[in-house]
Amino acid sequence: xxxxxxxxxxxxxxxxxxxxxxxxxxxxxxxxxxxxxxxxxxxxxxxxxxxxxxxxxxxxxxxxxxxxxxxxxxxxxxxxxxxxxxxxxxxxxxxxxxxxxxxxxxxxxxxxxxxxxxxxxx
Numbered sequence: 241x242x243x244x245x246x247x248x249x250x251x252x253x254x255x256x257x258x259x260x261x262x263x264x265x266x267x268x269x270x271x272x273x274x275x276x277x278x279x280x281x282x283x284x285x286x287x288x289x290x291x292x293x294x295x296x297x298x299x300x301x302x303x304x305x306x307x308x309x310x311x312x313x314x315x316x317x318x319x320x321x322x323x324x325x326x327x328x329x330x331x332x333x334x335x336x337x338x339x340x341x342x343x344x345x346x347x348x349x350x351x352x353x354x355x356x357x358x359x360x361x362x
Contacts, residue, residue, distance in 0.1 A: 243269045245292045247322040248304030301326035301333045315340040
């Protein structure tokens with residue numbers, strides 16, 4: 241089983257919770273962006289989430305990359321930073337959907353895997 245840090249825009253908070261619940265039912269341990277859910281200041285929320293990503297307790301990062309701003313598989317600046325942080329700390333990194341084309345070079349170079357919407361691939 242995996243210890244998964246879930247990342248994504250707060251615009252998809254309900255989906256983050258839904259997917260987290262599904263993963264927990266399958267026996268995975270899930271870490272949520274709790275401070276973001278609680279509308280804590282960005283500095284506090286980001287540092288807390290980076291702590292989860294860098295923790296020895298976590299081994300996997302899951303980015304919930306949905307369509308946003310008219311762009312398929314969108315990855316915003318915070319999620320991109322979380323991916324980079326996860327790469328640096330040698331975590332397995334997954335995108336719920338496909339590669340976000342503007343970051344193709346980085347995401348493929350960092351060995352980010354795509355689930356194509358199928359979380360059972362974790």
